[in-house]
Amino acid sequence: MSVLKNDLMPVRTANDIVVVRQHVRALAIELGFSLVDQTKMVTAASELARNTLAHGGGGTARIEVVAANARRGLKMTFEDRGKGIADLELAMRDGYSTGGGLGLGLSGTRRLMNEFELQSKPGEGTRVSATRWK
């Protein structure tokens, strides 16, 4: 997989989430994704960015345009050094939330994207990345 474009953005305020979303939408349009796909990716970015801020105490978003096997895609990686997640399987379960949410952010994002990876260690932080291919 090669990286054609790579932007690192802060996720520290609610407004940062808006900025990340706008950036993802602009790149998705540039890559020629359909309106439905654009919406899916923007929504996924919104979920992961909000988790980074709300559960992870803030961090960064890395938004990349990637290429592999003659396809291009958009990869988003969210990273924080917050409290981390003890039980990854539980966190991925539909409806599980420690914050009074719907508990659909992680599991929903996995359904919205083609690739999804969640890494976390309690006390060290969390890194989630998700990719959608054109």
Added chain:
Amino acid sequence: MTPRDTSVLPSVLQKRSGELLDAWIAHQTSADGYRPDLMADAELRDQSRELLASASAAVSAGGLESPTHPSWQATRQLLGSIAESRATAGFAPTATATFVLSLKQPIFEALRKDVQNPERLADELWNATTLIDRLALQTMESTLEARERVIARQHEDMLELSTPVVKLWDGILALPMIGTLDSARTQVVMESLLQRIVETGAEVAIIDITGVPTVDTLVAQHLIKTVTAARLMGADCIISGIRPQIAATIVHLGVDLSEVATKSTLADAFRLALARTGHSLGRAPARERR
């Protein structure tokens, strides 16, 4: 004067990249403008490393020749995004320029170690100063642009705050929502709707989300909560303006809106509301009546 193509700067930047980064970070974190409250150390380090690597690559690819040399393309982009993120985080424009300028000291120190001839050193320092000043100016420009964009966005957010609850008909309220919904303001808008339901004794409230670009789980939860609260106060809600791409996304997210009445347009929702409140539009087709 040292011709630029024989400058040692490219090799110094490459060879001493690790120590330059450490010295630069140490410099930044002990300087006046150090704001760990605005940016975490890890992020500061990432940003510094990326900028240093990018400038080093540009210089190696012939960037000392001219500020418009194509090798600067990536650095320019990077500075743009750094400026934007710092403006959004709340750094003053001068603080962001200082971040770049503070790279001078470590680079000067490195050059002093590597260049023994004083005249040669003077030339190299001049090259380095010109380079860093140029990067700082560029950052300043991007920062000002970024601040303008931030202000424009804040303006949009204000619009959101003033989203009006309108009385469409006797017993029917409408809330046309515009803009991004995931701030504390959503709460305010939703509460103002509930308040108006109480004041007017409305039986039906239409929440129109045509102007909402993203419906994620938080927005969905706000909608569901509002519908539930309105129901407790005796009013039915209809959500209108769910565009096809948003409907598809909501389904994949796993959000269940089956308990909530939805219509594709505000006009359709209004017809349904009229029917529910026992009114009818004279020219509405018979099948729209209940």
